[in-house]
Amino acid sequence: MKIKLFYFAQVREIVGIDQEEIDVESDIKTLAELIAFLKLRGSQWQAIFDMSSSYRMAINQELAEASNKINANDEVAFFPPITGG
């Protein structure tokens, strides 16, 4: 199934791209499983996801937890803790 990925701020700088579309097996059902898949891509992915305090997630533009379900064509985003305002 197809998933759109967005990266922001430090996370964007570490992975080196701001967005991509990936095609994953449909046995990836949660954000946690997607993260496990992404960590296999290399050390910069591990660097982001091994420190749980360093990133936040959103599914379809709403803040999400690792246990949240993902579906085909979802928009998933990874970014650092928020510093606006």
Next chain:
Amino acid sequence: MKIKLFYFAQVREIVGIDQEEIDVESDIKTLAELIAFLKLRGSQWQAIFDMSSSYRMAINQELAEASNKINANDEVAFFPPITGG
């Protein structure tokens, strides 16, 4: 001794003047004693001072209690509870 008196809002309307200077015996030492003296002036004075919730006082432009001392040439003011802001 001479005392300047100021009246505001409803109090001013009831007594019918906005300010006056009076000359009182120097045995009047507190606001409470001044009020007792003023009540002898007539029913409109009694009307103001018999309802403790209906008026506030100031000596030399600072909020005051009935027990506060007064001195010659003080500026004493009587007015209703505040409704600004």
Next chain:
Amino acid sequence: MSVHVQQDLFDLQSITQQLKKLHNSGASVSFEGYVRDFDLGNDKLEMLELEHYPGMTEKALLNIQSLAMNRWHLDDVYIVHRYGKLKVGEPIVGIVVFAKHRKEAFDACHFIIDFLKTDAPFWKKEITNHQSYWVDAKKIDDEEKNKWN
């Protein structure tokens, strides 16, 4: 810091912008109070008349300002309060507080209007198309002030 007691309208944003230039503040919090309209059938508010105690008013506002400056770390405080005849919808009072941090600016601005409501000698008279009467003081205003103790 300054207090202003005046008949004229005030422009809180141009005040805010000018004061901002003097400070390296992270936040400002502003309060404006307005003449609220009412229309009870025959009785329709036409204007508000604000009486005050010249001299004591300024002293009371300066005192409130000092209390706030001593209680919180603030960069600046500006208070303006009008008197005389005010039309429906017009601003009555304006307060701007600058601080490094937002919580202090919120608390100080709220504190100032709560104290102003009970300690600054202003009295409101409502003038409708049929009558005029003095506005009653509200018990809640004393309670709002006392919560800062």
Next chain:
Amino acid sequence: MSVHVQQDLFDLQSITQQLKKLHNSGASVSFEGYVRDFDLGNDKLEMLELEHYPGMTEKALLNIQSLAMNRWHLDDVYIVHRYGKLKVGEPIVGIVVFAKHRKEAFDACHFIIDFLKTDAPFWKKEITNHQSYWVDAKKIDDEEKNKWN
């Protein structure tokens, strides 16, 4: 009620004056957050760059606005937040809340900025004359939000 995410400067007072005409409010409370200057010897802030997540930002701000409107009796809420390059001293975020009563306006405005600080996807990068780096999130911002529970 409305939210605005924009690069341009905003004028909170003209916004306030226009919204005031639509409501019979007794009070408005406004918040502005600014780019704070710093000058640590060789390291001097030149500008702030704000990244955001288009689409999610607006949804997050609308959600915060709804939470406030459901929690208090408010006449109106306006939120504006900038992104892109901001100079020292410039406003970053503006919030105006109108209500019949002052306490509700204060609480709602304070609530909105506390939630915005942790839930609206903006990220600040400080650019000095020597380097640039992402601003760290503050633990106190989570605590400030949690006090509303």
